Amino acid sequence: MPSTTRDVAVAGQPPVELFEPTLTADSLGFKTWGSALLLAERLVAAGGRPVEPPVIELGAGTGLVAVVLARLGLDVLATDLAEIVPNLAANVARNLAGVAGAGTVTVEALDWARPADSAAGRRGDRFASVVLSDPLYSPGHAALVMTAVRAVLAPGGRVVLQVPLRAGFEDVRAEFWQRLRAAGLARVAEAEQDGADDFGAARFYYSVWAAPADWCIS
Template sequence: MDFDPLSLFTPAVATVEDEEQELLNIAEPSASIYRVDSGPEVESESESEEALDEPVHFLDLPLLQLSPPNEVLLLFLKLLAPEQVHNFSKESTATTAIEDPPLSSDIFTEKDVEALVPAALPWLCQYCPRFNSAEKLIRLPSLSGSLKSQPSYNSWLTKVISTPTASDDVLKQGSLRISENCGRTAQPEIIRKITIPDLEKFGKSYISLREPSLTSDNLGLKTWGSSLILSSRLVKSCTSGKSKYMIEPILELGSGTGLVGIVASLLGYETILTDLKEIVPNLQANIDLNEDGAAPKAQVEELDWTNPAPFVSKAPSRKNSYKTIILSDPIYSSQHPYWVVDMISVFLSVEPNARVLIQIPLRPKYEQERALLWRLLDKSGFVAQEEEIEDGFDDFGEMKFCFKQLKRKQRDEQDKGEQY
């Protein structure tokens, strides 16, 4: 085997601190080189659009060794705040189309930094050439996508909140940026903006959904992909004010953040949205958030699948009274199939046209639970009138989803089944 003398050489690894110190050494001797004048001779035909639109690197951020004032730190922290969550992703179908934010001073209003910009610019002109003008600052939110995937970004944020002179606002915003950059389960509360093709025909261009921090025992506080796909189906199938799938009265089981129930209400159908006691306050908040269109037709109530008696006691006639029952992503444990079928059997009307609409993600680890659900439904006398496998996604990636519309088997169908 040939000997390679370079194998004995181990180069020094450059660290974040080394890069920062190098820039610091450049900045300290003559800070005036960063000062920007209005004259054309300074910028030599001004900076090209390509230079202005380069992705932001963490070394473009204010160097903390230069002790940027709180106004500068707060300005950057607010501009680096994530845009409003729009559906689930920038990819895929029209249900997730997202327009790039416009490059205008409106971004300062949206980010609540109008007063911070003039206060921060003197320091930025002296020490931060990448963002030494309002025009450049406007571009920061749209150019920071790759920055947030760099480990050094979290390191910068950590140093920001460790700064002895950091104000309470800086500490709060810095902590939020760190949480937002640690994955969906660590993120703070968000407002998700849901757009669905043709929804505007029913008087609303989008739906706003409040999602508190996600915890493992409160999965109902999260909007899941099944609800968006089912909602899109309901909107698409509603023509001339009549739905292909829904008949009043409607009961939604496990409403979560309420997307499907709110959509059913917007389409003009009286709908009762139900969930566990700890989910109901946020569910009601989302009804209120969309009260301009959905509230008159939407009602929120607590319903525990293991103890439906309190729900029934409010109106004993509720048993076997709902002509449409809606469920979206209701299976999270081995017990859920039993509870789901129990609730359907208790509350679905016995009339021939009564139906169940169910949308379930085909998660790899839940094959047994899904198979159990279908067996229990069949055993309880339900048969699929329509079913479809669809592609979709949510915050956790791409997924296939199964939609089924089920009705009670007619007596002659049950008799035939019993013969075999």
């Protein structure tokens, strides 16, 4: 099984080493994409801000962002599809073992289309921070991701998002921004930067969206 070392440096800690199984079918969660790397680097540079506990990551993939957040001292619920969870859990355990001062990462399955059927949904968990990297890679994802966000975001909470500005997905991104606004969230931070992933060099977009304290979660 191939492994990749990700040079995301949290002071005094070893580099993150991730196992990335060979891609099969559309199981893109077995790959660490450029958005996750850039978001992890941004969070390290900011000391974990603006992410505040409790934290859930939707579509955690190989676990890079969740591991970095935990190494910054935060407790994280890292979620993905059931077939992704075993590799995600193994990467988390490997990269947090023996790291002094680290937070915890709990790994659970969560399908964006059916968040109420997940363990978090059955518990009724709500989170101050919902973290997402590269979730908009199919025409139907704007609606799917918004379904999951509505199911887990707490009133007054924030959505922290990093996406590539891929050609051909302008409408999907625009639809998601519209859905966030329609749900009552406001964009409070944004930035663009250059980066790369397996698709080649790309421009990436970071944003933070805040829900009001009286946000309706129904």
